[in-house]
Amino acid sequence: MSEAVTPQETSPTSPSPAPAPAPRKGGTGIALLALLVGAAGLAAGGWGIWQVQQLKGVEQQRAAQLEDARAQAQGVQSANADLSKRLDTLPNADELEARRRLVVELQGDQQQLAKQVKQVLGQSRQQWRLAESEHLLRLAALRLSALQDIDSATELVQGADDILRVNNDPGAFAARAQLAKSLEALRALPRPDRTGLFLQLGALRDQAAQLQPLNPAFKPSEGGTGPSTAWGDGSSTWDQWWERISRYVRIDFNAGQDIRPLLSGQQLDRVRLALSLALEQAQWAALNGKQDVYEQALKQAKQIVGDFFNADLADSRALIARLDELSGQAVTVQTPDLGPALSSLQAYLSRRESAVQQQEAVAPDAGTQP
Numbered sequence: 001m002s003e004a005v006t007p008q009e010t011s012p013t014s015p016s017p018a019p020a021p022a023p024r025k026g027g028t029g030i031a032l033l034a035l036l037v038g039a040a041g042l043a044a045g046g047w048g049i050w051q052v053q054q055l056k057g058v059e060q061q062r063a064a065q066l067e068d069a070r071a072q073a074q075g076v077q078s079a080n081a082d083l084s085k086r087l088d089t090l091p092n093a094d095e096l097e098a099r100r101r102l103v104v105e106l107q108g109d110q111q112q113l114a115k116q117v118k119q120v121l122g123q124s125r126q127q128w129r130l131a132e133s134e135h136l137l138r139l140a141a142l143r144l145s146a147l148q149d150i151d152s153a154t155e156l157v158q159g160a161d162d163i164l165r166v167n168n169d170p171g172a173f174a175a176r177a178q179l180a181k182s183l184e185a186l187r188a189l190p191r192p193d194r195t196g197l198f199l200q201l202g203a204l205r206d207q208a209a210q211l212q213p214l215n216p217a218f219k220p221s222e223g224g225t226g227p228s229t230a231w232g233d234g235s236s237t238w239d240q241w242w243e244r245i246s247r248y249v250r251i252d253f254n255a256g257q258d259i260r261p262l263l264s265g266q267q268l269d270r271v272r273l274a275l276s277l278a279l280e281q282a283q284w285a286a287l288n289g290k291q292d293v294y295e296q297a298l299k300q301a302k303q304i305v306g307d308f309f310n311a312d313l314a315d316s317r318a319l320i321a322r323l324d325e326l327s328g329q330a331v332t333v334q335t336p337d338l339g340p341a342l343s344s345l346q347a348y349l350s351r352r353e354s355a356v357q358q359q360e361a362v363a364p365d366a367g368t369q370p
Contacts, residue, residue, distance in 0.1 A: 126167060127356075130349055133163040137179075137345060141338040148289035148335060154186045157338070160345070175348045178341035185336035192331055197286040204322060205279045208301075211309045211316055213268055268308075275304045282326075291332040298327045 091099070140156035143149040161179045164172045278301040285294035302323045309316050 127353075129163050130167065130352070133160040134342070134345055134349060136160040136163075137338065137342050141342065144335045144338065148332060150186060150189050150191060150333070150335070153335075153338075154183065157182050157186065157341070164345075169352070171351060172348050175341070175345040178344040182336060182338055182341045189333050189335065190330075192289075192329070192333065194286050194289070194331060197326065197329060197331060198283045200326065201279050201283045201286065204319065204326075205276055207315065207319055208275050208279065208305070209272060211272075211305065211319065212313055213271075213309055271304060271308045275301055278304065286331045289332040291330065294331050295327055298323050302327075 136156045137160045140153040140160075143156065144153045157179060161176060161183065164176050164179070278297050282294050282297035282301065285291070285297060302320055305311070305316060305320055305323070311317065311320070
């Protein structure tokens with residue numbers, strides 16, 4: 001420890017400076033305490049302000065919820081009012097029971113109506129199919145009479161019989177028996193090759209276009225082909241010249257015989273056209289089963305070849321022989337009569353329609369009975 005300095009020991013000539021006052025520890029603590037108290041007050045004030053704001057937000061939220069609750073209450077009141085009005089308009093128990101019975105009756109009537117509609121539709125479909133069978137049979141008769149198309153007619157008659165078979169009505173027995181007879185008659189018919197005849201006649205048309213006409217020369221007489229002689233012999237030389245000239249010029253003293261003039265170029269074209277048309281007509285007759293027209297056309301073609309073309313050539317002779325061969329071909333057949341089958345089918349359809357009309361007349365009377 002330092003020793004204390006007494007006043008007597010200090011020098012009188014050099015006074016010492018006054019010592020600095022020692023800091024006061026108690027004042028600093030008070031200041032700190034005051035700061036803490038102020039901070040705590042500020043914190044308490046801020047917390048109070050925050051609490052006030054929170055309370056205001058809660059009050060506003062509660063006010064909004066209250067308004068929503070009031071609006072919902074008004075909506076519920078309106079719904080209750082509407083519900084009350086609707087309940088007032090609802091029928092009472094007796095009316096509900098009456099309406100229930102009415103609904104049950106309507107459901108029964110609806111089921112009955114649906115059953116009747118289904119029955120009517122089924123009958124309509126059957127009637128339509130039966131009418132189709134009649135149409136097929138009429139078409140078969142038309143194909144036979146107009147075109148003699150045996151294959152198509154057979155398929156059509158078979159289609160009509162298939163419709164009756166699917167219908168499975170015992171009342172159609174007589175009609176099916178007639179259809180069976182017609183089918184057997186059609187299947188027994190011969191099938192002429194009309195297409196083959198058409199193609200063969202077409203080939204003959206092409207061959208006829210190449211025929212050679214008659215040459216503009218006369219055949220030498222049998223006595224004019226003697227041996228040639230020298231130019232010194234006047235009679236023999238004259239005979240030779242006369243033979244050459246007579247190929248183009250001839251004096252005929254038989255004035256009563258018909259003389260056929262030689263064909264010019266334009267006339268030859270007309271003759272070729274006539275021959276082509278005759279063969280084309282035979283083609284048409286072959287396709288359509290016209291036997292008379294077919295034979296007449298081939299006869300006309302043969303006559304044209306013999307009159308205007310050189311029959312001594314091989315192609316002319318071959319064409320004539322081929323025309324004779326094709327003339328014997330049959331292009332038509334004796335088709336069966338489908339009238340009895342059609343009449344029997346029409347009679348069956350008439351009986352069936354009468355029965356359906358009677359059922360429809362009886363059905364309303366049965367429905368009106370209690």
